Amino acid sequence: DIGGLDDQLREVREAVEDPLVNPEKFDAVGVEPPSGVLLHGPPGTGKTMLAKAVANQTDASFIKMAGSELVRKFIGEGAKLVRDLFEVARDHEPAIIFIDEIDAVAAKRTDSKTSGDAEVQRTMMQLLSEMDGFDERGDIRIIAATNRFDMLDSAILRPGRFDRLIEVPNPNPDARERILEIHAGEMNVADSVDFSDLAADTAEFSGAQLASLATEAGMFAIRDDR
Ligand SMILES: Nc1ncnc2c1ncn2[C@@H]1O[C@H](COP(=O)(O)OP(=O)(O)OP(=O)(O)O)[C@@H](O)[C@H]1O
Ligand SMILES: [Mg+2]
The missing domain is CATH 1.10.8.60 (Helicase, Ruva Protein; domain 3)
Structure with a gap:
C-alpha cells in the first residue's frame, strides 16, 4: 500500500536483498555489493514505510532500531548496543539491519565539549567500525533512513559505508x-x-x-x- 515509490522500492531490493539472495551474481562480476543504503527525504514521504515493506517481502532476518534508541545515558552504552546489534544480525544471517532516524547518532561532529555529544560520537564511531568490518560482517546489509540529510557527518556517507543514497521525495x-x-x-x-x-x-x-x-x-x- 505504498503510493508512487516503485523505483525506490526496486532500488532498495536490488541493493539490499539481491546480494543476500543471489550472491553468485556479484561473485561472477567480481564486485562487492553496496554495504549500506540510505533513504533520505522530507518528513512523511514513506521512508519508514518503505523499509517495513522490504521487511515484509524478504526472507532475511530483519532487525529494526531507531537512532534515538542508540543514544544512551551512560558512557559506552550506546557503542555496546551497536556491537550487540551486529552480533544479533551475525547470529541470524542473512540479515538486514534497519536504523531509522539515523541522524540521532550520525550528525556532523561539532566542537561541542559536552559529554552527551561525546557519547553520541562514540556510538557513531562504533557504527562506522562495524560497517568497515566487511569480512566479519558477512551476509548483513544495512538500511538507514533520515529526514535530515544535511545534518549527517560525511564519514557515514563514505564509499563502503552508506554509499547508496536513495532519495524519497514528496509525491508527484x-x-x-x-x-x-x-x-x-x-x-x-x-x-x-x-x-x-x-x-x-x-x-x-x-x-x-x-x-x-x-x-x-x-x-x-x-x-x-x-
Ligand atoms: N508513499 C506513500 N504511500 C502511502 N502512504 C504514505 C506514503 N508516504 C507516507 N504515507 C503515510 O504517511 C505515514 C508516515 O510515513 P512514514 O513514517 O513512512 O514517513 P517517513 O518518510 O518515515 O517520515 P519521517 O522522515 O518523518 O520519519 C505512513 O504511515 C502513511 O500513512
Ligand atoms: Mg520515518
Whole structure:
C-alpha cells in the first residue's frame, strides 16, 4: 500500500536483498555489493514505510532500531548496543539491519565539549567500525533512513559505508492520486469525488499529509452526520 515509490522500492531490493539472495551474481562480476543504503527525504514521504515493506517481502532476518534508541545515558552504552546489534544480525544471517532516524547518532561532529555529544560520537564511531568490518560482517546489509540529510557527518556517507543514497521525495501528482486512493480505500466515498482533482489541489503535500487529509475528511463527515 505504498503510493508512487516503485523505483525506490526496486532500488532498495536490488541493493539490499539481491546480494543476500543471489550472491553468485556479484561473485561472477567480481564486485562487492553496496554495504549500506540510505533513504533520505522530507518528513512523511514513506521512508519508514518503505523499509517495513522490504521487511515484509524478504526472507532475511530483519532487525529494526531507531537512532534515538542508540543514544544512551551512560558512557559506552550506546557503542555496546551497536556491537550487540551486529552480533544479533551475525547470529541470524542473512540479515538486514534497519536504523531509522539515523541522524540521532550520525550528525556532523561539532566542537561541542559536552559529554552527551561525546557519547553520541562514540556510538557513531562504533557504527562506522562495524560497517568497515566487511569480512566479519558477512551476509548483513544495512538500511538507514533520515529526514535530515544535511545534518549527517560525511564519514557515514563514505564509499563502503552508506554509499547508496536513495532519495524519497514528496509525491508527484500521480503518486498523490495513488496515495489518496490508498488512504480512502476503506472509506465510504461519494461518486463525485475525483482523486485526480484532489491530487492537483494538493501540491507540496507529503504522503503523511495526504493520509491525514483523508482522515480529516472522514472526521468532517462524522461531525456533519453525513
Ligand atoms: N508513499 C506513500 N504511500 C502511502 N502512504 C504514505 C506514503 N508516504 C507516507 N504515507 C503515510 O504517511 C505515514 C508516515 O510515513 P512514514 O513514517 O513512512 O514517513 P517517513 O518518510 O518515515 O517520515 P519521517 O522522515 O518523518 O520519519 C505512513 O504511515 C502513511 O500513512
Ligand atoms: Mg520515518
